[in-house]
Amino acid sequence: MKKIDIVxxxxxxxxxxxxxxxxxxxxxxxxxxxxxxSPGSGKTTILTRTINDLKGELKIGVIEGDIQTDIDAERIRxxxxxxxxxxxxxxxxxxxxxxxxxxRELPVKDLDLIFVENVGNLVCPSDFDLGENGKIxxxxxxxxxxxxxxxPGIFAKSKVLLINKIDLLEGGLVDFDIERAKTDARRLxxxxxxxxxxxxxxxxxxxxxxxxxxxxxxx
Amino acid sequence: MHEMMVAQSLLAAISDxxxxxxxxxxxxxxxxxxxxxxxxxxxxxxxxxxxxxxPCEGMKLLIEHKPLRAKCRDxxxxxxxxxxxxxxxxxxxxxxxxxxxAPLLLEEIELQTD
Numbered sequence: 235m236k237k238i239d240i241v242x243x244x245x246x247x248x249x250x251x252x253x254x255x256x257x258x259x260x261x262x263x264x265x266x267x268x269x270x271x272s273p274g275s276g277k278t279t280i281l282t283r284t285i286n287d288l289k290g291e292l293k294i295g296v297i298e299g300d301i302q303t304d305i306d307a308e309r310i311r312x313x314x315x316x317x318x319x320x321x322x323x324x325x326x327x328x329x330x331x332x333x334x335x336x337x338r339e340l341p342v343k344d345l346d347l348i349f350v351e352n353v354g355n356l357v358c359p360s361d362f363d364l365g366e367n368g369k370i371x372x373x374x375x376x377x378x379x380x381x382x383x384x385x386p387g388i389f390a391k392s393k394v395l396l397i398n399k400i401d402l403l404e405g406g407l408v409d410f411d412i413e414r415a416k417t418d419a420r421r422l423x424x425x426x427x428x429x430x431x432x433x434x435x436x437x438x439x440x441x442x443x444x445x446x447x448x449x450x451x452x453x
Numbered sequence: 454m455h456e457m458m459v460a461q462s463l464l465a466a467i468s469d470x471x472x473x474x475x476x477x478x479x480x481x482x483x484x485x486x487x488x489x490x491x492x493x494x495x496x497x498x499x500x501x502x503x504x505x506x507x508p509c510e511g512m513k514l515l516i517e518h519k520p521l522r523a524k525c526r527d528x529x530x531x532x533x534x535x536x537x538x539x540x541x542x543x544x545x546x547x548x549x550x551x552x553x554x555a556p557l558l559l560e561e562i563e564l565q566t567d
Contacts, residue, residue: 235565235566236476236563236564237561237563238474238564239560239561240470240559240560240561241558241559241560242466242559243556243557243559244459244463244466244483244559245462246462247465248458248462327455357455360488360490361455361490361557362455362458383536386536387488390551391488421539421547421549422536424550
């Protein structure tokens, strides 16, 4: 019996594509954000609202990841933003290779900002780097304020936390301690930017859009 | 079930190494960090399934979970953090920041040499 020491990154096939994406985005000077959340937190509604609120200012393209259907891509298409749908056929996350192919289908030169909407899942997508400039984690208040501490990986790795559906807090429709969620998220990630929003009513969207305007400038 | 993709990458990496040494792999040690979303049982099951009828069939996987490290902002010490009780192991302060998590690594392969 012989032991050999290796020390090799297991996901280096994914990381190779992720690095290609980093180079591609840097070469084109484009900001690419990877949006991750549980199913039903409102990622697509946030995107359609953001695209409409920034219309005439930022040209936004979207890569939609879903296990199946192009329902989300169709919703994006109605905003007139360019969109590419990826169906993962059961896989619980997008891979860098899929995003690499999708980036070549988007009119990247004409865009300022590319959103990748990952498969709805708070766990698996956090382990797969896509070569993006940052991860955006979305947590809707209906999911509960304990999610940062229960799913620490994604909160520790994200640049921004969007707390969505805050319109439900008024009238006490859900029990969600927003300060607890913020404190727990900041304990995991001292630099995380937190924007409470309601993509449905538009509340809080101004600060989020300002952050996007600023981030696009500094790519 | 992203363990399947991890298992596929692992199988490819082990097969490459074993081919270089022209020997059958019998065990491998891998390690991951505290924030990694890899479940041991599912990874072993996925690996077993895809290793069937390959030189890696029957291999044992040893998975080491490296503790997540944090730095206390009050006493400045580094410590292993338990996220179910997030406080400094030395001074109990809740004012700390997480340090970089260990990556998912293939560390060692055992080969049959008879």
